[in-house]
Amino acid sequence: MRSMRAARRDNAPSRWAYRFERLMLTPLFRLFLRVGVPFSVVAIATTVWFSNETRRENLNLAVNDLRRSIAERPEFSVSAMAIDGASDGTAEDIRDILALSFPVSSFDLDLSGLQAQVADLPAIASAALRVRPGGILQLTIVERTPVVVWRTHEGLTLVDPDGHVTGPAINRHAHPEMPLIAGEGADAHVLEALRLFAAAAPIADRVIGLVRVGERRWDVVLDRNQRILLPEQNAEEALDRVVALGNAEELLERDIQIVDMRLARRPTIQLTENAVEDWWRTSKMNLGTAGQ
Numbered sequence: 001m002r003s004m005r006a007a008r009r010d011n012a013p014s015r016w017a018y019r020f021e022r023l024m025l026t027p028l029f030r031l032f033l034r035v036g037v038p039f040s041v042v043a044i045a046t047t048v049w050f051s052n053e054t055r056r057e058n059l060n061l062a063v064n065d066l067r068r069s070i071a072e073r074p075e076f077s078v079s080a081m082a083i084d085g086a087s088d089g090t091a092e093d094i095r096d097i098l099a100l101s102f103p104v105s106s107f108d109l110d111l112s113g114l115q116a117q118v119a120d121l122p123a124i125a126s127a128a129l130r131v132r133p134g135g136i137l138q139l140t141i142v143e144r145t146p147v148v149v150w151r152t153h154e155g156l157t158l159v160d161p162d163g164h165v166t167g168p169a170i171n172r173h174a175h176p177e178m179p180l181i182a183g184e185g186a187d188a189h190v191l192e193a194l195r196l197f198a199a200a201a202p203i204a205d206r207v208i209g210l211v212r213v214g215e216r217r218w219d220v221v222l223d224r225n226q227r228i229l230l231p232e233q234n235a236e237e238a239l240d241r242v243v244a245l246g247n248a249e250e251l252l253e254r255d256i257q258i259v260d261m262r263l264a265r266r267p268t269i270q271l272t273e274n275a276v277e278d279w280w281r282t283s284k285m286n287l288g289t290a291g292q
Contacts, residue, residue, distance in 0.1 A: 078135050079103045085141040090123050094139065106131050123166045148190055149175050151182040163187045183212030199239045203246060226252060229260045
């Protein structure tokens with residue numbers, strides 16, 4: 001009888017055991033057990049731990065103390081600043097705007113912010129900063145090179161070929177080697193002005209400067225109160241023609257006040273008042289002689 005009962009016993013797993021075994025064969029479920037469950041437990045424990053304000057304050061104090069102990073180590077101390085590539089005036093401006101107090105920890109230096117401050121100076125084209133071994137804050141500067149003096153209503157300024165103002169000019173005599181430009185918007189056309197100065201090289205001793213008119217074109221200002229009015233287009237060619245006439249016919253040596261080249265097909269000249277009076281006087285004399 002006992003043997004018959006043993007023969008009828010069912011050794012198959014229960015429905016729930018079967019379902020669990022099938023679930024364990026699923027890769028996503030196994031990944032959840034290996035990663036999701038531990039992560040959830042840690043996240044819950046961390047949330048509970050940080051929910052206490054005292055624990056949070058103690059942790060912040062510990063982190064700050066650790067950071068400060070590392071930052072104050074001698075190998076991270078910056079004790080001086082070296083500036084290469086800058087003139088004395090620019091170097092002084094850099095030191096003034098940075099206003100750093102040494103020694104300072106390299107952890108307390110915002111290099112990108114300091115570089116932006118230095119690069120904002122008008123006289124600087126580019127700046128590179130790094131902390132050099134030995135605790136030296138190294139600044140490598142590339143300054144803008146002014147090529148013209150620009151006269152504005154506010155005074156004289158120095159301008160580089162790209163039209164950037166590099167700084168004020170003390171007076172015109174302080175920069176005799178630089179040509180003079182004037183007028184609204186003249187700083188945006190420095191390269192064109194330099195080409196015109198090159199074209200006017202044969203009469204350079206008479207050229208006072210260039211004036212930008214209406215932000216469209218240039219006037220060449222000469223001594224003896226003479227002007228050459230250049231067109232908007234092909235200004236260099238027009239100036240070359242005037243210079244050639246000046247060499248061949250001594251045009252600019254006559255009593256002429258204005259040479260107007262704005263109309264290429266019809267250049268005109270304007271005489272000085274004295275020349276006009278002489279012309280009228282001569283004309284009257286000729287008319288009187290003819291009447292007799």
